[in-house]
Amino acid sequence: xxxxxxxxxxxxxxxxxxxxxxxxxxxxxxxxxxxxxxxxxxxxxxxxxxxxxxxxxxxxxxxxxxxxxxxxxxxxxxxxxxxxxxxxxxxxxxxxxxxxxxxxxxxxxxxxxxxxxxxxxxxxxxxxxxxxxxxxxxxxxxxxxxxxxxxxxxxxxxxxxxxxxxxxxxxxxxxxxxxxxxxxxxxxxxxxxxxxxxxxxxxxxxxxxxxxxxxxxxxxxxxxxxxxxxxxxxxxxxxxxxxxxxxxxxxxxxxxxxxxxxxxxxxxxxxxxxxxxxxxxxxxxxxxxxxxxxxxxxxxxxxxxxxxxxxxxxxxxxxxxxxxxxxxxxxxxxxxxxxxxxxxxx
Numbered sequence: 001x002x003x004x005x006x007x008x009x010x011x012x013x014x015x016x017x018x019x020x021x022x023x024x025x026x027x028x029x030x031x032x033x034x035x036x037x038x039x040x041x042x043x044x045x046x047x048x049x050x051x052x053x054x055x056x057x058x059x060x061x062x063x064x065x066x067x068x069x070x071x072x073x074x075x076x077x078x079x080x081x082x083x084x085x086x087x088x089x090x091x092x093x094x095x096x097x098x099x100x101x102x103x104x105x106x107x108x109x110x111x112x113x114x115x116x117x118x119x120x121x122x123x124x125x126x127x128x129x130x131x132x133x134x135x136x137x138x139x140x141x142x143x144x145x146x147x148x149x150x151x152x153x154x155x156x157x158x159x160x161x162x163x164x165x166x167x168x169x170x171x172x173x174x175x176x177x178x179x180x181x182x183x184x185x186x187x188x189x190x191x192x193x194x195x196x197x198x199x200x201x202x203x204x205x206x207x208x209x210x211x212x213x214x215x216x217x218x219x220x221x222x223x224x225x226x227x228x229x230x231x232x233x234x235x236x237x238x239x240x241x242x243x244x245x246x247x248x249x250x251x252x253x254x255x256x257x258x259x260x261x262x263x264x265x266x267x268x269x270x271x272x273x274x275x276x277x278x279x280x281x282x283x284x285x286x287x288x289x290x291x292x293x294x295x296x297x298x299x300x301x302x303x304x305x306x307x308x309x310x311x312x313x314x315x316x317x318x319x320x321x322x323x324x325x326x327x328x329x330x331x332x333x334x335x336x337x338x339x340x341x342x343x344x345x346x
């Protein structure tokens with residue numbers, strides 16, 4: 001609630017792809033929210049009869065549906081939802097279709113934003129549904145190889161204090177609508193994965209903070225299996241390289257790119273020894289794409305660097321950017337543990 005007692009309008013943008021069952025449960029949880037002023041914009045790719053199904057199941061004029069007969073990707077879906085949002089909305093909430101929100105989560109996110117005008121983005125407390133009682137991803141910082149220091153897999157009950165983080169996950173996050181346009185929105189050339197990291201990073205470069213709100217509890221259907229999928233590896237590696245190239249200052253860029261490429265090609269060797277041909281190809285295609293699109297990426301970089309108000313040194317001092325490989329080591333350990341448990345469950 002704002003200082004004058006009114007409730008700022010919120011536009012909730014739900015990205016959906018080829019699914020109605022998950023979306024239906026997501027929308028049910030949203031419409032049970034105790035926040036009084038919001039609309040829902042579903043940006044869908046390739047789900048048959050989605051408008052008819054939503055009209056039949058909900059009959060709620062707060063829901064808008066934008067449907068595409070091709071897969072436009074999450075990043076473009078975020079942008080289309082933002083453009084289609086009510087101009088009177090003060091805030092945009094981005095969320096995945098496999099997220100279930102608690103009744104007061106929207107209220108908690110808005111309340112936290114209203115308290116601090118320098119807060120640009122806030123992430124909800126995203127708890128994994130597949131890894132019971134454990135946290136999903138939250139971006140605490142990036143190591144030298146662009147790998148997240150993340151809350152992924154940590155016990156959810158220990159994270160009950162608001163804090164500043166480096167970047168938010170669009171599984172469930174809120175941002176100021178005017179800031180979204182000031183920051184030029186999401187980079188839709190990312191298609192999927194790490195577009196939220198890039199957006200958060202650019203918001204930070206404009207001088208805003210990113211926060212975590214533990215009162216806004218939501219549940220996310222995180223699936224371990226997709227982490228080793230061909231498209232996840234391709235977009236994950238390519239977009240990590242793009243984040244470093246676009247957003248880092250020149251004096252820090254070279255070393256980070258070299259280390260990231262080196263570790264990527266080390267993964268290629270390990271995957272080749274395991275006869276994972278498609279996965280090897282994903283890394284190769286990602287590197288080739290970055291090289292082929294360098295002229296375009298260089299324009300993006302020039303725009304970002306000219307507009308930045310915060311130096312990398314600030315992020316290094318705060319521990320949001322690191323000169324070690326801690327995130328890479330922790331993530332590999334977590335993936336090996338989850339992979340081992342997934343094999344035992346088969």
